[in-house]
Amino acid sequence: xxxxxxxxxxxxxxxxxxxxxxxxxxxxxxxxxxxxxxxxxxxxxxxxxxxxxxxxxxxxxxxxxxxxxxxxxxxxxxxxxxxxxxxxxxxxxxxxxxxxxxxxxxxxxxxxxxxxxxxxxxxxxxxxxxxxxxxxxxxxxxxxxxxxxxxxxxxxxxxxxxxxxxxxxxxxx
Numbered sequence: 001x002x003x004x005x006x007x008x009x010x011x012x013x014x015x016x017x018x019x020x021x022x023x024x025x026x027x028x029x030x031x032x033x034x035x036x037x038x039x040x041x042x043x044x045x046x047x048x049x050x051x052x053x054x055x056x057x058x059x060x061x062x063x064x065x066x067x068x069x070x071x072x073x074x075x076x077x078x079x080x081x082x083x084x085x086x087x088x089x090x091x092x093x094x095x096x097x098x099x100x101x102x103x104x105x106x107x108x109x110x111x112x113x114x115x116x117x118x119x120x121x122x123x124x125x126x127x128x129x130x131x132x133x134x135x136x137x138x139x140x141x142x143x144x145x146x147x148x149x150x151x152x153x154x155x156x157x158x159x160x161x162x163x164x165x166x167x168x169x170x171x172x173x
Contacts (some may be wrong), residue, residue, distance in 0.1 A: 004111045007062040013054045015074035020049040023094035030131045048135040068104045074100035078108040109142045124166045
């Protein structure tokens with residue numbers, strides 16, 4: 001049975017950091033295939049995914065690092081944190097390749113929606129890249145729509161970055 005719960009202790013954040021380390025390596029390799037400098041991708045998108053940084057970023061009451069567990073193994077991770085008034089952003093989303101196809105990503109997104117709604121938020125934001133096809137499909141399937149960039153990014157990655165938003169239940173129209 002797969003359970004979804006926020007990370008709450010150092011061991012749980014360490015398990016997430018190990019999973020995100022695999023994500024960083026995959027992301028750097030994929031970036032190289034589309035002509036991006038792998039180190040740039042690591043510096044821009046994975047510099048704060050060690051255990052201590054994850055604890056600092058997601059241990060606050062208004063943020064969470066949601067983890068998917070099965071038989072004591074961390075199979076997936078999805079962070080959610082405030083972006084600005086009324087909006088929260090998803091971060092650090094990765095599912096162990098051996099655990100894909102079990103609905104873990106969808107369940108993590110549903111848990112993030114519940115978290116944001118419980119805090120009175122109106123919108124979820126996410127930034128991803130063109131080569132993360134599974135993530136792009138999942139975002140579309142879970143109600144996210146393309147959005148204008150909500151932050152500045154270096155010119156070197158402008159062509160590959162994609163931004164999405166999703167209104168939350170109960171948000172004013």
